[in-house]
Amino acid sequence: MKPHPFATYHPAVAFAYLACAIVLSMATLQPVFVVLSFAGAVGCSIVCRGARATGRSFIWIVPLWLVVTIANPLFSASGSTELFRIGVRAVYAESLLYGACSGAMLAAVFLWFSSYSSCMNSANTMALFGNVLPVVSLMVSQVMRLVPQFVARGRGIAAAQDATSAAAPQTKRQQAAGRFRIVSVLMGWGMEDGIERSDAMRARGYDCGARRSTYKRYRFNRADASVLGIIVVLAVIAGAWAAAVCLKFSFYPTLSGWGAWWAYVPYAVLMAVPPILQFKEWLLWR
Amino acid sequence: MALVDVKGFSFAYRTDEGSARPVLENVSLTIEEGEFCVLVGPTGCGKTTLLRSLKPELTPVGECGGTIEVLGMPLLRDGVLVDPENGGMDRRTSASAVGFVMQDPAMQIVCDTVWHELAFGLENLGTPQDEMRRRVAEVAHFFGIEPWVRQATEDLSGGQMQTVNLAAVLALRPRLLLLDEPTAQLDPNALKRFLFLLARVNRELGVTVVMATHSPEDVADYATRRIDLGEVGDMGARDDLCRSLEPRWSRRAQALANESVLEACSASFRYHRDSEWVLRGLNMKVARGSVHAIVGGNGSGKSTLLKLLAGVQKPQRGSVRNTLSSKQAYLPQDPKALFVCDSVAEEIAEWRMRCGYSEADERVALERFGLADHARQHPYDLSGGQRQKLALAKLLLTDPELLFLDEPTKGLDPTSCADEARLVRALADEGRTVIMVTHDLDFALATADEVSMVFDGELACTEPVGRFFENNIVYRPNKASRLFGALL
Numbered sequence: 001m002k003p004h005p006f007a008t009y010h011p012a013v014a015f016a017y018l019a020c021a022i023v024l025s026m027a028t029l030q031p032v033f034v035v036l037s038f039a040g041a042v043g044c045s046i047v048c049r050g051a052r053a054t055g056r057s058f059i060w061i062v063p064l065w066l067v068v069t070i071a072n073p074l075f076s077a078s079g080s081t082e083l084f085r086i087g088v089r090a091v092y093a094e095s096l097l098y099g100a101c102s103g104a105m106l107a108a109v110f111l112w113f114s115s116y117s118s119c120m121n122s123a124n125t126m127a128l129f130g131n132v133l134p135v136v137s138l139m140v141s142q143v144m145r146l147v148p149q150f151v152a153r154g155r156g157i158a159a160a161q162d163a164t165s166a167a168a169p170q171t172k173r174q175q176a177a178g179r180f181r182i183v184s185v186l187m188g189w190g191m192e193d194g195i196e197r198s199d200a201m202r203a204r205g206y207d208c209g210a211r212r213s214t215y216k217r218y219r220f221n222r223a224d225a226s227v228l229g230i231i232v233v234l235a236v237i238a239g240a241w242a243a244a245v246c247l248k249f250s251f252y253p254t255l256s257g258w259g260a261w262w263a264y265v266p267y268a269v270l271m272a273v274p275p276i277l278q279f280k281e282w283l284l285w286r
Numbered sequence: 287m288a289l290v291d292v293k294g295f296s297f298a299y300r301t302d303e304g305s306a307r308p309v310l311e312n313v314s315l316t317i318e319e320g321e322f323c324v325l326v327g328p329t330g331c332g333k334t335t336l337l338r339s340l341k342p343e344l345t346p347v348g349e350c351g352g353t354i355e356v357l358g359m360p361l362l363r364d365g366v367l368v369d370p371e372n373g374g375m376d377r378r379t380s381a382s383a384v385g386f387v388m389q390d391p392a393m394q395i396v397c398d399t400v401w402h403e404l405a406f407g408l409e410n411l412g413t414p415q416d417e418m419r420r421r422v423a424e425v426a427h428f429f430g431i432e433p434w435v436r437q438a439t440e441d442l443s444g445g446q447m448q449t450v451n452l453a454a455v456l457a458l459r460p461r462l463l464l465l466d467e468p469t470a471q472l473d474p475n476a477l478k479r480f481l482f483l484l485a486r487v488n489r490e491l492g493v494t495v496v497m498a499t500h501s502p503e504d505v506a507d508y509a510t511r512r513i514d515l516g517e518v519g520d521m522g523a524r525d526d527l528c529r530s531l532e533p534r535w536s537r538r539a540q541a542l543a544n545e546s547v548l549e550a551c552s553a554s555f556r557y558h559r560d561s562e563w564v565l566r567g568l569n570m571k572v573a574r575g576s577v578h579a580i581v582g583g584n585g586s587g588k589s590t591l592l593k594l595l596a597g598v599q600k601p602q603r604g605s606v607r608n609t610l611s612s613k614q615a616y617l618p619q620d621p622k623a624l625f626v627c628d629s630v631a632e633e634i635a636e637w638r639m640r641c642g643y644s645e646a647d648e649r650v651a652l653e654r655f656g657l658a659d660h661a662r663q664h665p666y667d668l669s670g671g672q673r674q675k676l677a678l679a680k681l682l683l684t685d686p687e688l689l690f691l692d693e694p695t696k697g698l699d700p701t702s703c704a705d706e707a708r709l710v711r712a713l714a715d716e717g718r719t720v721i722m723v724t725h726d727l728d729f730a731l732a733t734a735d736e737v738s739m740v741f742d743g744e745l746a747c748t749e750p751v752g753r754f755f756e757n758n759i760v761y762r763p764n765k766a767s768r769l770f771g772a773l774l
Contacts, residue, residue, distance in 0.1 A: 122398065123398075123399060123402075134409070138397075138406075138409070141396075141397040141398045141399075141402050142396060142397065142398070144398035145395065145396065145397055145398040145439060145440065148438070148440045149392070149440060152440070153623070156618055156619075156620075156623050157618075157623045159593065159596075159598040159616070159618070160616050160617075160618040160623050160624060162597075162598060163593075163596040163597060163598050163614065163615075163616035163690065164614070164615045164616050164681065164684065164686070165611060165612050165613065165614050165615075166612075166613050166614060166615050166641065166681075166684035166685060166686040166687075167615070167637045167640055167641055167681075167684040168612070168640075169640065170640055174640065181626055184626050185622075185623060185624075185625065185626045188622075188625065188626065188666070189622050189623075189625075192622070192666045193393055196388070196390065196393045196394075197393055197394070197396065199343075199344055199388070200386075200388060200393065200394035200396065201396055201406075202343040202344070202377075203341060203343055203344055203381070203385075203386040204381055204406060204407035204410060204454065204455065204458065205377065205378065205380075205381025205382065205407050205410035205411045205458070206406075206410045207410075208377035208378050208380075208381050208410060208411065209377060209378065210378060210410065210411050210412035211412045212409050212410060212412060213408075213409055213412045213413055213414065213415060213418065214409060214415070215401070215402065215405035215408070215409060215415070215418050215419070215422065216415045216419070217401065
């Protein structure tokens with residue numbers, strides 16, 4: 001896993017931050033907030049996944065944004081500033097801006113989620129919820145173990161099948177059956193494994209009647225608590241003020257209800273948390 | 287007091303027809319605390335059955351007689367299993383006090399990361415978190431696992447996996463450790479390392495060890511006691527084998543002079559754009575009708591080379607030219623990758639339509655590979671050696687002229703190894719070309735015509751088998767082995 005700014009903290013910090021960021025980004029469809037959350041999502045993605053991976057996401061983010069932006073005025077002809085007409089349909093600036101905002105919001109949410117998946121792997125997630133659901137935590141761990149094994153095995157079976165050219169499929173139908181065959185080999189093998197693995201599990205006391213406990217890899221200490229506290233407080237204030245602004249704001253017929261500038265400050269600070277944490281780290285190792 | 291006390295134990299599996307198939311008859315043994323005891327015997331002699339009978343969760347189902355006591359608790363009294371309510375061992379005690387390690391390293395691993403695997407048993411027993419942390423730390427330190435404790439279990443080598451399995455059991459602090467052929471699937475280096483760790487567990491921690499094996503000489507230095515459950519075959523000397531093979535080698539020298547059917551020209555390969563080169567500018571030639579063995583250490587790239595030669599992977603630089611590419615067959619490391627049917631007979635018939643062989647051919651093949659009596663069995667119910675034979679039989683029915691074998695002796699006992707060696711030699715005598723990757727140098731000596739050693743992504747040397755091993759001082763077959771004994 002790439003080192004990310006949350007790596008030095010308990011997974012609860014990363015989870016709380018990203019959850020807040022995702023929820024707020026989805027809830028605030030207002031040009032300024034959208035710009036802020038998009039900028040925050042890009043910043044977070046750069047510090048969590050690297051500039052290169054983020055750049056690569058733009059390959060599909062930009063077309064997505066363009067499509068949503070262009071589609072909105074075509075479907076909703078509201079607004080007051082007419083830009084031009086296609087046939088009988090008028091295209092309004094407000095409607096175009098609404099499209100641009102929803103496109104950017106969608107893009108931001110996508111970026112937040114990619115940061116989430118790079119910061120929270122199964123071990124982290126389980127460290128958070130494992131205590132509540134020990135059985136689920138074990139199941140996830142097992143699935144995470146079995147999936148790569150199945151994939152590797154499937155590849156091995158396909159390789160053996162392809163490399164045995166003396167038994168190559170003669171007809172189209174046999175060719176199609178070939179891929180299906182991999183699945184049936186995998187199934188048989190997997191079931192056989194299951195018997196032995198359940199023996200191995202029972203041999204180590206699985207289902208022996210005791211209440212399962214969970215190995216805790218992370219401890220929640222004071223530094224985690226303070227960062228988490230700051231994030232939660234920021235998110236509550238930002239959320240409340242954003243709600244106040246968004247309720248008054250409207251796109252149609254003209255853009256109105258921008259509110260005071262300071263109402264945007266907590267939100268902007270919240271969005272800047274990952275780069276700030278990264279900067280702190282940078283200062284330390286300068 | 288004896289830790290394990292078995293008196294007049296006998297066991298028989300019930301067959302589908304309703305009759306009983308006896309495995310063990312009237313076995314008696316006592317094992318004292320602190321002993322390192324090896325159970326020796328060939329495949330099918332009941333080693334596994336006996337070991338599993340000592341662990342209540344794994345007790346095999348069948349007809350049994352006699353008495354078994356483990357840790358002073360009765361498991362079996364006069365042929366009747368004893369429940370925990372009547373003084374037998376409860377599952378918690380069994381899980382922590384009696385550890386069990388099986389043969390296949392990958393199959394026993396339950397969790398996705400090493401640390402979780404180490405903690406798995408402790409979690410099951412509901413160990414408090416601080417105690418769990420300490421025990422995991424302790425075993426990780428003892429086994430030197432610390433550097434890779436955060437790694438995914440999927441990425442470990444076989445030897446590392448088996449070490450994790452041992453450590454995970456040790457974290458439960460057992461008094462008795464049962465191991466069922468734990469080194470059968472490991473390469474020679476990993477095998478030595480594992481047995482060394484096991485000996486430390488026995489001597490430094492005082493854990494009683496009972497280990498089943500078909501090669502007792504590997505643990506001769508560590509074991510305090512040996513119990514024979516059957517004949518394992520005699521040792522044979524390397525020199526004797528070489529002498530008996532000399533006529534064959536001089537005969538086979540002609541085959542090596544044949545035109546080459548497979549050629550790699552400065553082939554380079556890596557798995558990802560950012561990863562290290564696995565093979566760098568490798569050159570290789572394989573003569574028609576020869577048996578070519580590729581040997582080398584773990585991670586030297588020998589398996590990758592085989593994939594390249596078989597056309598499964600393409601080199602990023604250089605080329606691989608294969609004149610028999612349409613008449614080849616590939617035997618994967620685990621023959622299970624070839625099995626898709628419910629019985630041996632169906633399995634053999636799978637490619638009948640495609641390759642145009644007849645039912646009579648199938649019968650001949652089953653006969654030749656000694657599987658005629660097992661035609662109705664499920665492929666998974668065969669022994670490791672029989673599975674390997676079934677896979678080979680299946681591939682040979684497609685009449686390939688070029689055969690790729692990936693670690694063909696993995697997990698096989700010496701008798702099956704010897705059978706395999708004879709089969710491969712016979713294939714070459716029929717004019718088929720065989721390329722195999724192996725870390726079993728004994729097998730390479732007995733089977734190959736020519737040996738190539740892979741090192742650092744290149745072929746360090748390629749020589750006819752006799753000369754190859756003569757010139758090596760360190761990297762050479764054992765002085766004596768049961769495989770040689772079985773072949774002589």
